[in-house]
């Protein structure tokens with residue numbers, strides 16, 4: 001068995017080589033957009049480092065079994081809580097981590113720490129970790145996860161082997177979700193494989209969670225009202241979003257993906273061009289981005305949403 005990962009062949013082959021040669025660096029930085037699978041591949045890499053069989057990760061050895069049941073004594077996953085902003089991982093947490101790192105592994109040769117959302121690290125916590133990242137004990141391997149390479153302190157990223165994970169093509173995504181959701185109708189899977197814009201995690205969110213399904217449904221109604229030029233219906237669909245920031249941001253994102261899909265289709269079939277739609281696309285993008293910023297910045301939700309509707313239909 002090898003890595004089970006969709007697309008990103010370069011990354012899979014890089015990690016396979018590292019595992020084959022058993023020459024590990026002391027820190028790796030997995031970076032890429034939300035939902036592309038940074039954590040999934042980093043976890044598999046950790047499992048492979050700890051695996052005791054020839055074909056790593058094997059899923060059958062003692063170590064793999066413990067890893068998969070989340071009981072491996074030498075693997076630690078530390079989730080910086082991004083919802084708490086930069087307060088998610090304190091200097092105290094960083095000190096505790098360093099203490100743990102200096103204790104020898106329980107079983108194998110390595111102790112692995114996966115640090116999630118390192119782009120949300122407080123500078124003070126990052127500085128506390130820095131020295132350990134620079135010269136960790138020989139048995140320690142850090143796997144850092146970040147939304148971008150530039151979002152973290154240069155002094156940290158320069159000490160890591162960068163592993164960039166990229167969105168996959170819609171067709172690859174379609175095949176992947178078809179395997180996982182074989183009861184779902186093909187038309188829906190095709191649509192989701194485009195809407196997720198190359199992020200398998202996002203596709204799973206749309207197909208497998210109640211919030212995701214709601215987002216699909218609201219954004220579809222929104223698009224229809226927009227295409228019918230029906231401002232009142234648009235307002236009715238969008239109004240309940242005032243109550244949830246999370247839902248409204250997700251709906252905005254999905255609505256834009258839907259617009260993008262139509263835009264691409266329009267550009268492809270030149271004969272049937274809807275010039276009015278294409279001329280207005282830029283305005284839609286602007287309105288959504290502006291409203292998103294205001295909502296994230298804690299602006300008045302009701303006002304923002306109604307202004308959003310008015311602006312989008314303004315001729």
Ligand SMILES: [Zn+2]
Nearest residue numbers: 051058061064
């Ligand atoms: Zn194994």
